[in-house]
Amino acid sequence: MVEIELDGKKVEVLEGSMVMHAAEKAGTYIPHFCYHKKLSIAANCRMCLVDVEKAPKPMPACATPVTQGMVVRTQTDKAIKAQKSVMEFLLINHPLDCPICDQGGECQLQDLAVGYGGSASRYEEEKRVVFHKDVGPLISMEEMSRCIHCTRCVRFGQEIAGAMELGMSHRGEHSEIESFVGATVDSELSGNMVDICPVGALTNKPFRYSARTWELSRRKSVSPHDATGANLIVQVKNHRVMRVVPLENEAINECWLADRDRYSYEALNSDQRLTAPMLKQGGEWKTVDWQTALEYVANGLQQVKNTHGAHAIGTLASPHSTAEELYLAANLTRALGSQNIDSRLRAADFFHEGGVRWLGTSIAALSDLQRTLVIGSNLRKDHPLLAQRIRQAARKGGQVNALNAVAFDWAMPVAHSLLTDASQWVQALADIAAAISTQTGVLAPVAGNAEQPQAQAIAKSLMGGERKAILLGNAAAHHARASSLLALANWIGTQTGATVGFLGEAANTVGAQLVGALPVANGLNAGQMLQAGALKAVLLLNNEPEFDTADGAAARAALSGADMVVTLSPFKTNLDISDVLLPISPFTETAGTFVNTEGRAQSFHGVVRPLGETRPAWKVLRVLGSMLGLPGFEQETLEQVRAQALPQDLAARLSNACSAWIDVNPVPGQPASAAIYQLDGLVRRAASLQQTADAKGGA
Numbered sequence: 001m002v003e004i005e006l007d008g009k010k011v012e013v014l015e016g017s018m019v020m021h022a023a024e025k026a027g028t029y030i031p032h033f034c035y036h037k038k039l040s041i042a043a044n045c046r047m048c049l050v051d052v053e054k055a056p057k058p059m060p061a062c063a064t065p066v067t068q069g070m071v072v073r074t075q076t077d078k079a080i081k082a083q084k085s086v087m088e089f090l091l092i093n094h095p096l097d098c099p100i101c102d103q104g105g106e107c108q109l110q111d112l113a114v115g116y117g118g119s120a121s122r123y124e125e126e127k128r129v130v131f132h133k134d135v136g137p138l139i140s141m142e143e144m145s146r147c148i149h150c151t152r153c154v155r156f157g158q159e160i161a162g163a164m165e166l167g168m169s170h171r172g173e174h175s176e177i178e179s180f181v182g183a184t185v186d187s188e189l190s191g192n193m194v195d196i197c198p199v200g201a202l203t204n205k206p207f208r209y210s211a212r213t214w215e216l217s218r219r220k221s222v223s224p225h226d227a228t229g230a231n232l233i234v235q236v237k238n239h240r241v242m243r244v245v246p247l248e249n250e251a252i253n254e255c256w257l258a259d260r261d262r263y264s265y266e267a268l269n270s271d272q273r274l275t276a277p278m279l280k281q282g283g284e285w286k287t288v289d290w291q292t293a294l295e296y297v298a299n300g301l302q303q304v305k306n307t308h309g310a311h312a313i314g315t316l317a318s319p320h321s322t323a324e325e326l327y328l329a330a331n332l333t334r335a336l337g338s339q340n341i342d343s344r345l346r347a348a349d350f351f352h353e354g355g356v357r358w359l360g361t362s363i364a365a366l367s368d369l370q371r372t373l374v375i376g377s378n379l380r381k382d383h384p385l386l387a388q389r390i391r392q393a394a395r396k397g398g399q400v401n402a403l404n405a406v407a408f409d410w411a412m413p414v415a416h417s418l419l420t421d422a423s424q425w426v427q428a429l430a431d432i433a434a435a436i437s438t439q440t441g442v443l444a445p446v447a448g449n450a451e452q453p454q455a456q457a458i459a460k461s462l463m464g465g466e467r468k469a470i471l472l473g474n475a476a477a478h479h480a481r482a483s484s485l486l487a488l489a490n491w492i493g494t495q496t497g498a499t500v501g502f503l504g505e506a507a508n509t510v511g512a513q514l515v516g517a518l519p520v521a522n523g524l525n526a527g528q529m530l531q532a533g534a535l536k537a538v539l540l541l542n543n544e545p546e547f548d549t550a551d552g553a554a555a556r557a558a559l560s561g562a563d564m565v566v567t568l569s570p571f572k573t574n575l576d577i578s579d580v581l582l583p584i585s586p587f588t589e590t591a592g593t594f595v596n597t598e599g600r601a602q603s604f605h606g607v608v609r610p611l612g613e614t615r616p617a618w619k620v621l622r623v624l625g626s627m628l629g630l631p632g633f634e635q636e637t638l639e640q641v642r643a644q645a646l647p648q649d650l651a652a653r654l655s656n657a658c659s660a661w662i663d664v665n666p667v668p669g670q671p672a673s674a675a676i677y678q679l680d681g682l683v684r685r686a687a688s689l690q691q692t693a694d695a696k697g698g699a
Contacts, residue, residue: 004070019050019061019072030074031083031112033090033198034150035062038255039159045090045150047112049082050074058082080116087116092123093173094199095145102140103200105213109148130176135166136184137691138191138259140205147177147201153193160256161187162380162391162411177201186693187411188384188676191262195245195255206266206688207243211235219607220247222594223261224320224587225679227504228253228363228385229596230261234588234607241265241588241608251364252596258384259692260676260683265588267571267685268611274572274583275612285575290613294620297580298627300564301336304537310337312536314529317517318543319343319506320680321617322592323601324638326508327515327645328621329541335630339523340535343512345549346474346505346672349482350525355655356513357477357486359597360501361469369393370465371498373401373432373458375485376425377473380410381676381699383503386597387412399465401458403428405475405670415461418454423666426481428455429488430664435459436495445491446662468498474505478550478671483660490658500656504597506680511595514653515645530555536563541617542584544573544681550672568617571681583614586682590616591638593646599654601646675699 001012004019006026013022018041023030034045043063052059053071058079061072073079091113098104130144151168154177158164165185169176179185185193194204216235223230231247244265246257277293278285288296304312315333317326326343333341344350366372366389379402380387391412394400399415402408405422420428427448432455434448439459449455462468470489472482479485486500493500504510512518519525529535530549538559545555559565559577567578570586584590589610593603610616618641625633635641647653677683677695689695 002066002068004066004072006072007074013066017066019052019059019064019066020048022066022072023061023074028074030061031116032062033108033148034152036152036196039152039155042151042155045148046086047083047090049079049086051076051079084116084118087113088118088121090148091117091121093128093145094148095127095143097143101143101146101200102203102208103197107200108198128173133178133182134184135179136186136190136693137688138205138263139185139194140203140208141201143203144177144201146199148199149175149177150198151177152196152198153177153202156193156196157187159395160192160388160391161189162388163187165190166193184693188259188381188694189256189388191259192256204243206263211237211242216242219605221587221604221607222507222602224507224594225260225264225683226258226383226385227506227509227597228383229507229594229600229602230257230385231602232257232261234265236608239608241268251362252600253385256385256388259689260384260679263688264682264686266687266689267682268586268588270685270687272571272685273611274569274581275614276583277613278581280579285581290615293580293582294624294627297566297582298624300579301537301628304563305336308536311340313338314340314524314535314537315539315541316345316526316529316543316545317341317343317512317541318345318548318680319509319512321508321542322587322590323508323511323515323595323645324592324641325541325617325621326512326517328618328625328633328641329539330515330517331632332621332625332630333539335625335632336628339519339521340529341517341523342519342526342529343517345526345543345545346478346674347482347526348478348480348550348671350527351483351658351660352518353657353659355657356510356599356653357502357656358510358599358654359471359504360499360656361598363389363596363598365467366390366469367392368396369467369469370398371401371462371468372398373403373462373470373492373498375403375429375470375472375489376422376476376479376671377404377471377503378408378673378699379473380408381694382474382673386503399461401461403458416454416457418458422475422479422670423668425476425479426484426488426662426664427666429485429492430662431455432459433488433492436463436492439463440495442495445488446664462492462496462498468496470498470500472502474503474673475671477502477505478673480667480669480671481663483658484662484664486656486658487660487662490656502597502656507594507596510597510599511593511601514595514647514650530558532558532561534558538562538565540565540567540569540574540578542569542681544569545577547674547678547684548680568620569681570614571685573681582620583612584617584620585610585614589614590618592618593642595646595650599650601650603642
């Protein structure tokens, strides 16, 4: 540790730290533009000049290393004069268009100009004009004349997103931030460039000119998409969601958001919203009141139970639903006498030993892994925020290994890749296990080819380092031999000292297991329920079988033969297969809990009132249970449901154990996985996301 004096206070920081880091620790604010705590140091704005004793001139706090006994002053005339001179320089070419700038009210330059800017400018020449650029549907670069060349966006692309999509061309007053030869910005994390831009050069294109920042209410929430559980601030005006930005949480999403989390709110305001219950009568959809719709559902379920037995009733629940919704859906199904409840809609192997499959480590720990093996995942697109954590680990020298069917571009160095058809993944893992066996002398669980070159390289990699993880992606979780993949991964993890876990498909994949949204005893799993003639009455909670199941066409055909299909959804969907549509609230209009892939339960509240006649799904399910006269539906508040749904010992329930017989025989077909902007109903209906290169290319 090094001790310095900062504005008369003693501060201890790590050797190699900069003066800016010492100021942050001391709680002293030093004005800056180019410095960002998550990015490398550029020192090109010079706004953070401070007075360092014995230095002949003011020094940039972000790029001046601390030394023992250093004396730094941030408020002397020398420092403030230097900062004001820099501000005058920055404002020479900056357009004075604050009244019409979309960044107005949350602009660093605007804020600091109040304290450090002059009342008049000595510059009388014409200001420079920079031509606008079109870089895609998410980021607006219409006013690049405002750019102060802090290069935060450039460094973000290189260091966090992993792809340098923006750069600075030319020199001097001709310098410009632009993409390469007019290309679009296609990163799945691109919206963060808007957040870190300290001026109004990069702005949010879908939000542009729709509201002023001071008109917006700010409310906390949690992302309903992938299993990261990113923390959000949802910004609201007149009971309408206008924008979503990150809520900083170092343990989960740091200060970043995936574009999927940021822009999917557009679907909340789309014309596809279902705002009142609907019944299909004579082949035509009619709007009805809630009482009529619920009585129809209750009578239909009772009739099917009386005619065909409770085993003819089943529930397919989306893992994007809240824990409370999934708990009540499972209770409703079981109280009717059926065990047919499942949330593993895209799975092909349903073996489960009762534990709760999770990440196997903390999300934050991914940033420091020295060895990683990712099995069956397009990591960058399936889990953008987890991918950037592993990208950090790779930047620190960690080795990332992959077992996949194709070579995906993860925007990070991949040390070793074993590429083989998905039908051969179990054998490929057996080869890696055999290679490890030759080094440890421990008998491998099944026969494998220890001489396979890529398997040998991955085995050697996993035997090195200290902090290691084996991570099974969505394609591995949905694989027809998923339990065999897990059993082999567990053996490899035991021999190499690596943690083993699932990256997790949806916001509540872990929560669905915790609350029992899985079949037990003789209950049918999702694959069995979606076979022709398996069910007579089906409840679809927050999902669209055509898009959310392993075989959408077969699922739709099977459900078309049911006597009654009830869809609970925020959207007008499943129109061809449903008999009843019940409008339920999306995550912004209800309260609930998501349990992310590391087993962290995060509860949230609704941020706007329900649209039209929309009702929270937990209330709909509770009322339906009461109308049917079923036990266990007496809850009056969501907190009562939550207390029943989630066990107190969440951590004790987490387990990736699997002792299934390992079958290395190849299986036909590819595991079902959703593209990045097809994951759930919200992203599928977000207009701007559907215009991106990823959506058009099916990534």
